[in-house]
Amino acid sequence: MRRPVLVGSLCLLFACGGNDTGGGGGGGGDAQVTADAPPLSGQQYSLDWGPVTVAPGQEGTKCIWLRLSNDAPIKVHQLHNVLSSSSHHLIVYKDDMDTVEQTTPIDCQPFTGALNTTGAIAPMMITQKMDDALTLPDKVAYTLAPHQMIKIEMHYINSGDQPSDATAKVEFYAVDPSTIMHEASILFAGSPDIGTCTNCTPLPAGATATVHQFFTLPSSLDLSASHVFAITGHTHHLGTDMQVRVAPSKTGPMTSVYKPTPFSWSEPETTNHTPPFSVPVGGGFDFECKYTNTTNAAVKFGESATDEMCFFWAYYYPSQGSKVCFHTQQYGGVNGLNLCCPGDSLCSLIQNQF
Numbered sequence: 179m180r181r182p183v184l185v186g187s188l189c190l191l192f193a194c195g196g197n198d199t200g201g202g203g204g205g206g207g208d209a210q211v212t213a214d215a216p217p218l219s220g221q222q223y224s225l226d227w228g229p230v231t232v233a234p235g236q237e238g239t240k241c242i243w244l245r246l247s248n249d250a251p252i253k254v255h256q257l258h259n260v261l262s263s264s265s266h267h268l269i270v271y272k273d274d275m276d277t278v279e280q281t282t283p284i285d286c287q288p289f290t291g292a293l294n295t296t297g298a299i300a301p302m303m304i305t306q307k308m309d310d311a312l313t314l315p316d317k318v319a320y321t322l323a324p325h326q327m328i329k330i331e332m333h334y335i336n337s338g339d340q341p342s343d344a345t346a347k348v349e350f351y352a353v354d355p356s357t358i359m360h361e362a363s364i365l366f367a368g369s370p371d372i373g374t375c376t377n378c379t380p381l382p383a384g385a386t387a388t389v390h391q392f393f394t395l396p397s398s399l400d401l402s403a404s405h406v407f408a409i410t411g412h413t414h415h416l417g418t419d420m421q422v423r424v425a426p427s428k429t430g431p432m433t434s435v436y437k438p439t440p441f442s443w444s445e446p447e448t449t450n451h452t453p454p455f456s457v458p459v460g461g462g463f464d465f466e467c468k469y470t471n472t473t474n475a476a477v478k479f480g481e482s483a484t485d486e487m488c489f490f491w492a493y494y495y496p497s498q499g500s501k502v503c504f505h506t507q508q509y510g511g512v513n514g515l516n517l518c519c520p521g522d523s524l525c526s527l528i529q530n531q532f
Contacts (some may be wrong), residue, residue, distance in 0.1 A: 216313045218256055220351040223248060225328060229343040230283050232264045232336040237483055239333045240283035243276050245325045252326075252352035253319035257312045259305040264336050264344040266483055267306045271329035272322060274298040279327075288333060288481050299329065300500040301364050304491055306412070307445050315407050315454065317359040318495045322350070335483045363497035365401075365518075367393055367463060368412070368489030369505050373478030377507035381416070381477040381486060386470050389488045391514070392428035393505035394462040398521045399498060405454035408493040409436045410446055411467075414486050416477060417443040419468040422490050426461040436490060454494070462516070465490060 223246045230240060246252075261268055275298035302320050303312050314320075334344040369391050371378040381387045395401060411420030420443075422436035435455060438447035457463070467488035471477055477486050503518040510516075519525035 216256075216311075218258055218311065218349070218351050220255060220353045221252070222349055222351055223252075224347060224349045225330065227268070227330045227332055227346040227348070228262075228283060229345045230332075230334065232334050232342050232344050234336055234339050234341065237266075237333075237335040239286055239288045239331060239481075241280070241286035241329055241331045242283050243273065243278070243280040243327060243329050245279060245327050246322065246350065248322065248324055248326065248352070250324055251355070252322050252350075253355045253358045254302075254322055254350045255314050255319045255353040255358070256351035257303045258349040258351070259303065259307075259310045260347045261305060261308050261310075262343060262345040263308070264334050264342040265308070265346060266333040266335050267304065268333070268346050268348075269301050269331040270303045270305075270348050271331065272300050272302055272320065273327040273329040274323070276327055276329065283332065286331060288331065301366070304364070304366075304410070306410075310448075312408070312448075312493070314362050314493070315405070315452075315495070317357060318362050318407075319353065319358040319360075320362055322352075333481075333483075360495040361497040362493060362495045364500045365399075365406075365492045365494060365503060366489060366501065367492070367503040367505075367518075368465065368487065369393075370479045371506055371508060372486050372488065374476070375478075375508055378479075381469055381471050383471055383474050383476055386468070388466060388468045390464075390466040391505045391507070392425075392462055392464045393503060394428065394460070394513075394516045395457055395503075396516050396518055396522060399501060399503070399518050400459065401457040401494065401498075402459045404456055404494050404496065404498070406435070406451065406456065406492045406494045407454040408448055408450045410448045410491055411436055411438070411441065412446060412487060412489045412491070413443045413467050413469070414483055415443055416469045416471055416473075416486055417441070417467055417488075418470050419466070420446070420488070420490070421466045423464040424455060424457055424461065425464055426458040428462070428464065432464055463490075 225244050336342045379389045419441045423432040425432045501518045507514040
């Protein structure tokens, strides 16, 4: 069962009762959420990842595959993730490909679910915070089949000098299906152009640098009639700022959609948009990441916490499927190359970045 879907990787969680440590569950009890988050409500199902003991300096990615206990299809309107201090980030996937549960965390390739060319494995939520809740807009949900298989991917790192347990709790809140009209999905976009590669932004020891690019949506993905309702930026520990703007072309005019002040790489803000925004036909996202390299070595793009990234993820509806999208100046001449996977004939180029 544990077969790699693609060779490439991208780096990159409590209200009605008992928890599932295996196949899923639901029940009673009070949820714990941040003060500014909407209250969690509906039928609750929960899954647990770990614990896994992480040695000082150890970094890795491990996955589990668990089924929920829902006997009928459900519409999930909220998710809540709780991570331990050793957790770097966590991805929750709806998995319609794998069929056998794996309850003990095992090594796995990061983000292969989103790169799955069949679209049968799709991310539902990506979390970098220790306590993170996602509430979808009114009439929007994720649809899960009876006893839905869920893949939970944890990227962990222990930067301390003592062993630490990495753990996570994932909760799903289902609502009355009659209240739902649209399916949600995720767009994950950014650039690998960090380092000494051709046309990339170098990040030598002790230096500051900025990656600033415009990602034009390819014709295979039309977000002009879609609604983007939340967006989160992502860098690693050298990132000092991350901004995203939307525009009809790379010459503008630009509309800011993500500009947290200050930006925190370890607890990046999720900016919610009410009303949501769309992207004009022929338009795209202008994104910018700033870095200060406080280490004594040059840094390149990569999934490790000691490498760097410049990405963001956007939650949108109605769904056109989850997408991993790249802009790179390493190919395509002066305008670079834009592609979204699955669905683009050049998706093998994403694999070749890793």
